[in-house]
Amino acid sequence: MSNLVFVLDTNKKPLTPCKPSRAHKLLTAGKAAVFRRYPFTIILKKAVTGTPELITLKLDPGSQTTGIALLQDEKVIFGVELTHPGQSIKASIP
Incomplete structure (x- = not known):
């Protein structure tokens, strides 16, 4: 990437x-x-003409993390991993 x-x-x-x-x-x-x-x-700073290329949002939901990716054709432009707080909350409860 x-x-x-x-x-x-x-x-x-x-x-x-x-x-x-x-x-x-x-x-x-x-x-x-x-x-x-x-x-x-x-x-x-200056106006431009033209149309942007199509960008696709892909989500990969999981139990502990969710993957988020932006794709242009088959190429990954941006990717992040979102960690769910559920496991840390469960671990902090006595």
Whole structure:
């Protein structure tokens, strides 16, 4: 899984994610600004035209953790694992 940077247009609509090197070039050229640090997201300063590629949300529910992934075609763009608090609550009860 490679790192990708999320990109927003001037109206805060999502665009196709880009590689960190491209995001760095946009930031140093002053064409974009940091919108959020986690997940790292940039917002473009000028309006752009075009349609973003389709991104699919996949969920893998489990008893102790839930996996969440964003896919572009078959490529994983972003993945997180959400730990459920149930087991820690059960362990803390005497």
